[in-house]
Amino acid sequence: MTEESPRVIDKTTAEAFVMERDGLLKGLTQEQQSAARELQTALPDWRRGIGGLGSKFISLSTALRERFKQSAFLDINKLVVVDFALRLTETIAQRNIPDEVLALYPAKVSQLLAYLRNLSDHEYNFAHDDFVKDVRFASGLSVPCGAAQVVDLSSILGYKTSARLLFCNPLTRYVRSILRSGGIGPWFQIHTDSRSLNDFDEPGWDACYMRIAALLRVHPEILGTAGRAWFYDPVLETVSPRLTYLRQRPVERGAFMLWSGTTDIDIRNATAKSANRRCLYEAGKYTPVSYILLWPRERLIAWADSQREKRP
Numbered sequence: 001m002t003e004e005s006p007r008v009i010d011k012t013t014a015e016a017f018v019m020e021r022d023g024l025l026k027g028l029t030q031e032q033q034s035a036a037r038e039l040q041t042a043l044p045d046w047r048r049g050i051g052g053l054g055s056k057f058i059s060l061s062t063a064l065r066e067r068f069k070q071s072a073f074l075d076i077n078k079l080v081v082v083d084f085a086l087r088l089t090e091t092i093a094q095r096n097i098p099d100e101v102l103a104l105y106p107a108k109v110s111q112l113l114a115y116l117r118n119l120s121d122h123e124y125n126f127a128h129d130d131f132v133k134d135v136r137f138a139s140g141l142s143v144p145c146g147a148a149q150v151v152d153l154s155s156i157l158g159y160k161t162s163a164r165l166l167f168c169n170p171l172t173r174y175v176r177s178i179l180r181s182g183g184i185g186p187w188f189q190i191h192t193d194s195r196s197l198n199d200f201d202e203p204g205w206d207a208c209y210m211r212i213a214a215l216l217r218v219h220p221e222i223l224g225t226a227g228r229a230w231f232y233d234p235v236l237e238t239v240s241p242r243l244t245y246l247r248q249r250p251v252e253r254g255a256f257m258l259w260s261g262t263t264d265i266d267i268r269n270a271t272a273k274s275a276n277r278r279c280l281y282e283a284g285k286y287t288p289v290s291y292i293l294l295w296p297r298e299r300l301i302a303w304a305d306s307q308r309e310k311r312p
């Protein structure tokens with residue numbers, strides 16, 4: 001971040017967050033407020049490659065859910081996010097984030113504010129996908145890159161995925177990483193946030209990968225970018241041809257795709273928005289299968305450089 005870097009959070013949004021925090025503090029006892037502070041310190045370090053919220057946060061949060069009434073527990077969880085959001089400028093200053101990524105923050109932070117203001121879902125807690133994404137974003141464990149993607153700044157591949165990648169691409173640095181951490185890493189890891197899908201399309205994804213390349217350039221320790229999704233499945237060529245760019249473009253540009261299987265969440269996601277996929281699934285003609293995208297840093301940066309050279 002330079003002196004002239006874009007602001008992470010604009011003045012009006014910052015003031016609105018302060019009002020949110022004051023409102024929440026008024027309704028919470030001292031004990032509940034300190035529970036929110038404890039939760040914040042229970043998160044994993046951003047460099048440790050731990051996904052989700054980490055075991056310490058989850059066990060503390062599980063205990064708090066038992067201890068407090070549902071409405072107080074919801075406000076504690078909101079306060080965690082609001083408090084983090086108010087410190088986002090200082091947090092992000094320690095993450096080495098390029099300006100093209102910083103430029104996405106003001107809109108993303110005001111979306112978060114609007115979401116929190118309208119939130120009534122009592123299940124907004126450690127087991128809720130939106131909460132996990134909001135805590136990770138507001139605490140600087142993940143950063144926005146566009147195309148509805150939030151990117152974990154550090155992630156280690158599981159043992160099976162590491163072994164498969166090593167088979168496709170036997171690099172010494174991968175072997176060293178397995179010996180050191182039990183899996184290949186660290187990688188960036190992309191996740192789709194379904195609340196902001198307006199640029200979830202081919203140009204939006206290209207712009208997203210350009211931002212990830214910019215992040216990789218300033219984080220030389222990161223091996224590349226990883227992601228797992230049902231929409232990388234080659235069967236979409238017949239089932240949903242509109243979505244084939246999601247697999248094809250990264251593969252043409254040097255990414256690996258590794259088979260990863262089917263979970264209930266994959267089935268739920270793949271059939272959530274498309275009547276066509278839902279009908280095919282119910283008729284037994286389509287089973288969603290997820291693949292893991294692994295795009296090594298040199299290949300992603302080389303593609304991004306070639307795009308920059310094409311620009312007038």
Ligand SMILES: CC(C)(COP(=O)(O)OP(=O)(O)OC[C@H]1O[C@@H](n2cnc3c(N)ncnc32)[C@H](O)[C@@H]1OP(=O)(O)O)[C@@H](O)C(=O)NCCC(=O)NCCS
Binds near residue numbers: 228243275276
């Ligand atoms: C992933 C996701 C964002 C992709 O959305 P998308 O780009 O709109 O593509 P989809 O194929 O899912 O579109 C859903 C429906 O809208 C239609 N549609 C989408 N864009 C359209 C367009 N520009 N013109 C006409 N129809 C369109 C599609 O035809 C499809 O309906 P159909 O398959 O019955 O024909 C969306 O499927 C989703 O939100 N899924 C649930 C969450 C999820 O999967 N997250 C990722 C987890 S890994």
